[in-house]
Amino acid sequence: MDLFELLNFYVIPGIVLGSIYALGAVGITLIFAILRYAHLAHGDLATFGAFVALACVTGVGVPPLAALPVAILVTAAVAVGIDKVFYEHLRERPKIVTVMASLGIALMLRSVVQVVWGVDTETYSRGIVRPEDYFGLRIRDRELYTVAALIFLVGGLQLFLTRSKWGKAMRAMSDNPNLALLSGIDNKKVVMLTWVIAGGLCAASGFFLGYNTEIKSMMGWHMLLPMFAAAILGGVGRVEGAVLGGLIVGIAEELSVLVIPSEYKAAMAFAILLFMLLVRPTGLLKGKVL
Amino acid sequence: MKALLSMEGLTGGYGDADILLDVSLHVDADEIVAIVGPNGAGKSTAMKSVFGLLTIRGGKMLFDGDDITRWAPNRIVQRGICYVPQVDNIFREMSIHENLEMGGFLRKGDLSAAYERIYTLFPDLKERYRTPAGSLSGGQRQMVAMGRALMLDPKLLLLDEPTAGLSPKYMEQIFQICRDVRDTGVAILLVEQHAKQALAFADRGYVLAAGRNRHEGSGANLLADREVAEMFLGG
Numbered sequence: 238m239d240l241f242e243l244l245n246f247y248v249i250p251g252i253v254l255g256s257i258y259a260l261g262a263v264g265i266t267l268i269f270a271i272l273r274y275a276h277l278a279h280g281d282l283a284t285f286g287a288f289v290a291l292a293c294v295t296g297v298g299v300p301p302l303a304a305l306p307v308a309i310l311v312t313a314a315v316a317v318g319i320d321k322v323f324y325e326h327l328r329e330r331p332k333i334v335t336v337m338a339s340l341g342i343a344l345m346l347r348s349v350v351q352v353v354w355g356v357d358t359e360t361y362s363r364g365i366v367r368p369e370d371y372f373g374l375r376i377r378d379r380e381l382y383t384v385a386a387l388i389f390l391v392g393g394l395q396l397f398l399t400r401s402k403w404g405k406a407m408r409a410m411s412d413n414p415n416l417a418l419l420s421g422i423d424n425k426k427v428v429m430l431t432w433v434i435a436g437g438l439c440a441a442s443g444f445f446l447g448y449n450t451e452i453k454s455m456m457g458w459h460m461l462l463p464m465f466a467a468a469i470l471g472g473v474g475r476v477e478g479a480v481l482g483g484l485i486v487g488i489a490e491e492l493s494v495l496v497i498p499s500e501y502k503a504a505m506a507f508a509i510l511l512f513m514l515l516v517r518p519t520g521l522l523k524g525k526v527l
Numbered sequence: 528m529k530a531l532l533s534m535e536g537l538t539g540g541y542g543d544a545d546i547l548l549d550v551s552l553h554v555d556a557d558e559i560v561a562i563v564g565p566n567g568a569g570k571s572t573a574m575k576s577v578f579g580l581l582t583i584r585g586g587k588m589l590f591d592g593d594d595i596t597r598w599a600p601n602r603i604v605q606r607g608i609c610y611v612p613q614v615d616n617i618f619r620e621m622s623i624h625e626n627l628e629m630g631g632f633l634r635k636g637d638l639s640a641a642y643e644r645i646y647t648l649f650p651d652l653k654e655r656y657r658t659p660a661g662s663l664s665g666g667q668r669q670m671v672a673m674g675r676a677l678m679l680d681p682k683l684l685l686l687d688e689p690t691a692g693l694s695p696k697y698m699e700q701i702f703q704i705c706r707d708v709r710d711t712g713v714a715i716l717l718v719e720q721h722a723k724q725a726l727a728f729a730d731r732g733y734v735l736a737a738g739r740n741r742h743e744g745s746g747a748n749l750l751a752d753r754e755v756a757e758m759f760l761g762g
Contacts, residue, residue, distance in 0.1 A: 402632070405621070409629045412618040419612070420675065421604050421633040 245375045247491045253380045253449055255467075255487020256387040260442035261460060262467035262479035263391060264435030270411035270474035270525065271431045274332040278319070278343040279439055279464060284457030285346050286312040286440025287447040288354050294361050301361040302382065305444050309437040316436025317429055325428075343458070351454045359452040383445045390441060391480055394434060398476065403430060411474055463490065463506035470513050472524025481521060485509070531556045531591055531714050532608075532683055537576055538585035545584065546572045548738045554683060559705055559715045561729035561746065563722035565758075569738040570718040571613070574685050577716070578610045579603055591682060605633060609676035613687040616672035619661030623652050626660050626671050630678030638678070645674040648707055666697030673704065677713070684708065686717035690724075702728045726750050734758075 261283055268276045286308045293304035319342055327335045368375035398404040403426070409417045410427045418424060442464075443457055450456075467486045471478025486506050493505045513520060530553035540546035546569045554560045562570045575581055577588060579600045587596045595603055604610075609630075618626050627645055631638050646653035649670045655663075660671045669689055676684055686705070690698040698721065705715055705728070719725030726732045726746040734742040734755055742755050749755050 402628075405625055405628060406632065408621060408625075409618050412620050413615055416612070416616060416618065416675075417629070419600065419604065419610055420629050421601050421679075422629065 241373045247495065248488060249374065249376060249380065251488030251491035252484060253383050253487070254491060255484035256383050257442050257445045257449070257483075258460065258463050258467045258487050259387055259480045259483025260390065260438050260445065261464040262471065262483045263394065263476055264438045264442075265464055265468040266471070266473055266475060266479040266524070267407075267431055267435050269468065271407060271427065272324075272335075274335045274339070275465070276435075277336060277339040277461065278346060279435075280457035280459070280461035281343040281346040281350070282312060282316060282436060282439045282457065283443030283446070283460060284350055284454060285315065285443070286436075287443035287452050287456065288350050289440065290444045291354065291359055291361065291447070291452055301444075301448055304361075305386075305441065308440040308444050312440035312443075313433045313436035316432040316439070320428065320432045343461075347454055347458065354454070356454055359447075361448055361452070379448050383449060386441060386445065387480070390438060391476065394438075395476060403427070407431065459503070462503070462510070463487075466506040466510040466513075469518075469520055470509055472520025472522035474524045475520065475522045478520055478522035478524060530554060530589075532577065532716065533589045534573070534577070534586065535589070536586035537573075537583060537588065539576055539581050539583035540572065541581055546581075546738050547576060549586070550576075550735065550738070550740055551586075552733050552740070552743070554714050554716050556682070556714055557709065557712065558730040559709050559717070559728070561725040561732045562716070562718045562735060563725055563732060564735040564741070567737075568735040570735055571687055572738075573735060574610075574687055574716065574718050577603075577608065577685060604679060604681075607679075607682040608685065609679055609681040609683075610685040611672045611676045611687060611689065613691055617660040617668050617675065620659055622657045623660055623663075623671055623674075624656040626675050627678050630675030633679060641678050641680065644711070645677055648677070648704060648711075649674055664697075665693050666700060669693065669697075669701055670704065673708070677708065681713060683714045683716065686715060688718055688720055690719065690721060698724065723750065 261279055265276060265279055268274070289311045290301065290304040290308035293299055293307050294301055323338055323342060324335055327338055366377050366379065368377045398408055406417070406422045407427055407430060409420070409422060410424065442460070446456055446460065463486050467482035468479050469482070470485060471480070471482030486509055489509060490502050490505045493502055533553040535551050537547050537550045538545055550573055552560070562573055564570050572581065576583060579598055583596055587594055589595070590606065590608065593606065595606065618629060621629070627642060631641055634641065651667055652670055652674060660668060663671065673686070673689070689701050693701065705717070709715055717725070726749050729746045731744065732746050732749045733740065734749065736758070742749060742752060
């Protein structure tokens with residue numbers, strides 16, 4: 238196998254898949270940092286986002302990329318709503334209660350998707366897209382858009398977190414919640430902001446998974462493990478870590494096909510997760526310990 | 528002259544247990560007041576009671592003309608009392624400047640005068656304003672913690688054991704900073720484990736034992752009091 242074959246068939250798809258994981262993992266890591274629990278409904282929230290975009294594409298007839306902002310806004314609003322209706326009442330209880338509740342939310346979201354849109358496999362656009370040739374590298378436009386979206390969204394998030402007053406308030410809440418309250422930072426606004434960001438990124442993750450493959454009701458659930466592996470690999474609470482973790486998990490999954498049967502591809506994320514928790518639970522970029 | 532803060536016969540604690548029993552004290556606008564006493568005397572609890580962090584079952588607390596006995600902490604912050612906890616009192620992963628910015632979170636408008644004031648008090652911090660606060664030494668962390676609290680321009684600063692775990696050199700430096708802060712018109716109420724040093728430097732002191740007032744007076748008088756010396760200051 239030559240270098241271009243390796244890049245075209247394994248590394249490039251790995252980067253694309255990794256970007257999709259990264260978009261979800263960033264949300265998981267933010268929720269962990271600020272609310273301090275594992276959000277198990279993250280995958281199904283991504284599914285929901287993908288189907289909202291599908292509704293725009295089939296219902297209104299807009300091109301898929303134009304449906305993305307709508308999916309982001311709707312999913313962000315739904316995430317805030319779920320928090321208000323369910324998680325908020327559990328805030329003072331042990332965190333495991335919320336973790337279990339989020340599993341329930343995951344099942345609920347999936348059922349809503351199945352009731353509204355059915356269980357069939359869908360796509361945003363029909364037909365086969367031929368990759369363009371860039372000096373021997375074969376890349377589809379949608380793959381470029383996926384990576385560009387990751388850079389744009391996470392870059393924007395980083396600017397927000399390091400430059401804006403409320404972004405810094407989010408970091409402060411993650412760093413030392415008691416002191417943040419003593420400083421007069423409004424806990425409720427920070428939590429809401431966290432859900433807006435996590436929900437929006439989650440929708441983008443689901444959308445790009447659907448855009449690059451297919452849209453089905455189990456798509457997000459299957460992404461949950463790799464997304465968690467990515468967040469933990471990068472270091473919980475670290476946005477840049479979640480991106481790095483996502484890319485590593487994505488590329489590792491694609492490369493694993495070279496040595497193990499492709500049906501076991503998903504086990505790669507599990508292996509990485511297990512390895513990190515045993516060897517270096519703080520992750521590559523020294524995050525919080527779960 | 529009317530006291531800035533006065534605690535009158537306060538009884539209360541965490542949950543159902545009363546830790547403070549009929550504690551009274553006051554702080555005037557331009558003084559440093561130290562609360563000392565043996566472990567478990569309720570020193571830190573007395574301070575937290577100012578901040579609305581415990582259940583109060585009797586007595587009242589007046590601050591600058593308002594009865595603040597049952598106010599929520601964020602309202603008390605805005606009214607002009609800032610609190611520096613003993614531990615976890617900085618945002619470790621944020622820079623010194625960001626720590627100050629979070630301290631001034633509730634303030635609207637231009638904060639440059641406030642930053643300038645803090646950096647004048649703590650020149651050490653100005654040099655390294657972009658350094659993550661978690662990588663600083665203990666004394667410098669205490670400065671960041673005090674600077675954060677001062678960003679809201681409080682009338683009263685509460686310090687919970689500001690010199691715990693610091694070397695004598697830093698202890699003296701923190702005390703000096705407290706005097707500088709007082710001279711800018713901020714009253715200070717602090718709890719100290721190092722009773723001798725604290726009484727020597729404070730304007731007035733209170734000795735608490737088992738949740739009750741035991742002695743009070745100027746720092747020098749308390750230090751000279753034989754009973755106080757025998758009980759708490761190791762003879």
